[in-house]
Amino acid sequence: MNKKTWLLFFVLLLTVSTALFGCASDDGEDTGGESGNDSGESSSQDTLIFGRGGDSVGLDPITVTDGESFKVTKNVFETLIEFGREDTEINPGLAAEWDVSEDGLTYTFTLQEGVTFHDGEAFNADAVVYNFERWASGTEDKFYYYKSMFGGFGDDEGHVIESVTAADDMTVEIKLKRPQAPFLKNLAMSPFGIASPKALDEMGDEAFNESPVGTGPFKFVEWRRNDRIVLEKNEDYWQEGLPKLNEIIFRSIPENSARLNALQSNEIDLADGVNPSDAAMIEENADLQLFERPSMNVGYLGLTTTREPFDDPKVRQAMNHAIDRQSIVDAFFEGRAEVAKNAMPPVIAGYNDDIEGYEYDPEKAKQLLEEAGLGDGFEMDLWAMPVPRPYMPDGQKVAEAIQNNLADVGITAEIVNYEWATYLEKARMGEADAFLLGWTGDNGDADNFLYVLLDQDNIGSNNYTYYENQELHDLLIEAQSEVDEDARSQLYMEAQEIIHEDAPWVPLAHSTPLMAGSSTLKDFVAHPTGSDNLMDVYFE
């Protein structure tokens, strides 16, 4: 027993000293050369090792919903429309040109010539039609994003797409039942990458999910679960001179600090998810460079509106007054975020800047609680996400600060943790009183925030607060088919006023997610959606 005590004690001592040693050796000579240039005589590095927080869920983009999966599929698949390199403007992708009819119901796409799938099959109108037909015949469980973006499947009433036909070999015509304003933006989303029909037929959905075949700049090589995904250069890529890299390895390193350490020791070349507190150190280090991902997200505290006492809007407003967002942003986002007052970030068209955010005012909060008959406060569970997310680098710390704020107005909050998948599942089922969560925009459209996160249609999927408001619903549905940009923005501004008043959330911050790379890495641009196209990247 005694021996064991000493052993434990030494292990502790060793751990601490090892950690300290690891930090102290920054200025020492790095002995390791470039990773992965063992192949031949090429002097410059052409393998990119991308360290990220988690593994992919699947590699068939239409079947998944998580950002980690899209990070990979973005480079294997291409969509008809592509986003800009650092924005969500619409650009030609697999469709070289397109034409929209006067009534906004018919889209005619002229496809890019000379594109082939990784399995050698030619890309043409039939392939596009095949993909759309596959998606439209699915179910919500299988193709979540298709329903979410296009309203349903097959003959569903909400289904926006009426037909997809091949007008000729390289022309596709898509007919809509009603105009959909963000239709082209939706098509540019990673889930709608065009897959090889032959590969799908031969492998079936399940095998395809493990070894995808697209038209993108990189071909899939290997996937070792929870360890790495390897992609190699597509030699027959249709864009001249691209991609510049020979190989990409996506590695999963869950801890932010461990990932940064791996970058510092040259184990990886690019690290996703950097703690804001490490930013200053990276900027000072000549071997590293810091990348800021343009902010297109929101981090919030959701209040489940079906659970007492959060079924009372007064209590929800009191929560909004009780929490000191500015201090939280300054402390735990290190100022690399903007305090949020709306459910969507300011970069998105339709943002309502006239709304006055709830100011930090504990007295006001107490007064509102008093009015709600809860002058003596109450007890609640406060759920904190267990993993760092781009919209909230440290949920645990934010929760502790909120806990302290709430104690000041008499609310006793107990912090609750679950493993990430369980957390999401339970919160989705409405089991949390209040929970921290966030959202990164998929396509830069207001619909992708307000409708997806707060409309009653999405209760049980992304509307975790179970917030329901018919007036809001009508506005959001109207906005979906409003083609005039100004009128549409107006609708979203009204929607934000309703949301502000009902306060199903305490919006916290719009963060600027950080990444870090070795200084030899060139032309990497972090995309606001979180899915980065790596075909331009090279090493100096």
Added chain:
Amino acid sequence: MAEPAKLPEQEWEEQQEETLSPWKEGWKKFKRNKIALAGLSIVSFFIILAITSPWIAPQGIDEQNLSIRLQPPSSEFWFGTDDFGRDVFSRVIHGARLSLTVGFLAVVGSAVVGSLLGILAGYYGKWVDAIISRLFDILLAFPSILLAIAVVAILGPSLQNALIAIAIINIPNFGRLIRSRVLSVKEEEYIMAARAVGMKDSRILFSHVLPNSMTPIIVQGSLAVATAILEAAALGFLSLGARAPQPEWGAMLSASRALLVQAPWTLVFPGLAIMLVVLGFNLLGDGLRDAFDPKMKT
């Protein structure tokens, strides 16, 4: 058994004398052991700290002030402030109370249950012994921290459940110790005598067997407190023990580990506190063993 048989009365007296004298003798020896005394003073220091913490700590447990976060140690904040702007010094002091409480209660719990099982196993032998000893073997077959994690996973993470988990994993250590002790004690003539005069098993066990097995429990206990505190810190570090904002040392380490470079004082002081208190109990335990363990007599 070469010596001539003694009269029962005479032996009884000798026995009485012997039960007193080892304690006195042990204390004499202990006083001469400087290292053990150092351990005793460290432990006493922390005990006083724990008892008086509400009065001597400059701040409460969770007085956040985000405008003064991560300040280095100064005359105002002796141990600096953490990332919530809380006084680390105050939290370390409050933490002493948590850690010592967990350490003591867990050890008392495991000692009581362990001794009870150990006595039963040792005294009755046969199938009772077989069942209890196999139970101990099963518990000992798991790495202790793994078992603790499993117990906490079942009960749910909280300081109280961490305490229970630590108590459970320490039961076999006490149990086995007492069992072996009882095995030898029960062969002593005075136990036979007690049985011969018709004393009930329960009385024999608790008035004779248990008191004569106390020394190893105390020695083992003081060492086990050190382990228990470390285990509590480990569980706290894994977010399986104390809940925020409780200033448990292990949880403090865990919460500050990302600040190692930026604000080392947030880790160094809780770490030092763990180290010191564990060192204190180990020195004390070693001293007690040297003083009281009959096998150590030279």
